Amino acid sequence: NGDRYAKHEFAINLEGGTVRCPAGETTRIHGAVARFEASTCEQCSHRERCTMAKHGRSISIHPQEQLLQKLAAAKATPEGRAELRKRVPVEHGLAHICQRQGRRARYLGVDKNIFDLTRYAVIENLFVADRMERALAA
Numbered sequence: 001n002g003d004r005y006a007k008h009e010f011a012i013n014l015e016g017g018t019v020r021c022p023a024g025e026t027t028r029i030h031g032a033v034a035r036f037e038a039s040t041c042e043q044c045s046h047r048e049r050c051t052m053a054k055h056g057r058s059i060s061i062h063p064q065e066q067l068l069q070k071l072a073a074a075k076a077t078p079e080g081r082a083e084l085r086k087r088v089p090v091e092h093g094l095a096h097i098c099q100r101q102g103r104r105a106r107y108l109g110v111d112k113n114i115f116d117l118t119r120y121a122v123i124e125n126l127f128v129a130d131r132m133e134r135a136l137a138a
């Protein structure tokens with residue numbers, strides 16, 4: 001949205017099913033989107049800072065919006081960022097597995113693919129153990 005209002009500047013109330021914009025207008029969430037009517041936005045004094053759209057402004061609601069809000073709140077504090085950093089080695093490990101295995105399932109059926117994933121996880125763990133052993137030896 002360029003330098004216009006970002007999504008985080010809208011107050012998303014998932015329990016109430018509403019979104020409040022920076023101008024204080026509220027609209028309901030329908031499915032995965034909250035739309036502010038063109039008639040509302042046309043008269044708004046914040047419009048220049050909000051949207052270039054002719055049909056009002058819409059805010060997409062992610063299927064994991066609650067989790068995203070929780071992560072954004074954690075990111076806003078030093079304690080929260082320190083907590084989130086604990087996740088970095090896990091994400092790196094998952095990225096390495098994905099890099100080796102590829103993004104697509106190789107086999108038909110869940111059991112075979114779980115076995116395949118487990119095999120790549122074991123290989124990743126062997127690489128980690130090897131790196132640790134080399135670091136200790138150095």
Ligand code: SF4
Nearest residue numbers: 021023041044046050
């Ligand atoms: S343009 Fe619409 S969505 Fe944006 S602040 Fe104004 S009323 Fe709210």
